[in-house]
Amino acid sequence: MNSGRHQARGFTLVEVLVAVAIVAIALAAGSRAAGTLIDNAQRLSDVTVAQWCADNRLVNMKLAKQFPDVGESSFECQQGGQTYTVKMLVRPSFNPNFRVVDTGVADARGTPLVRLSVILPRY
Secondary structure (H helix, E strand, C coil), X not given: CCCCCCCCCCCCHHHHHHHXXXXXXXXXXXXXXXXXXHHHHHHHHHHHHHHHHHHHHHHHHXXXXXXXXXXXXXXXXXXXXXXXXXXXXXXXXXXXXXXXXEEEEECCCCCEEEEEEEEEECC
């Protein structure tokens, strides 16, 4: 039957520490991945709203049938509770009946978010 020795059952301290280390590494990797997803979602939201700012300005110019003067201008755009800085550069094209309008939008920190270019005709 029993030879006088009792066999211990369960895990050793080293096995438990290895298991805890593995779980900690997995949780840290998951946390980093979740943080990256959150950052990407915020960036996508910022870029989308910045594009709305640029699109709104360009569509207003088209609807007003306004032939813009060559030069650079900037203005602020309030969209989604944020303030964005929009810079427009109007350049002549090879055809004098068209203008090239480059629009760049940056956030409040000055980080560029989106750049759009369109060609506007003379009406």
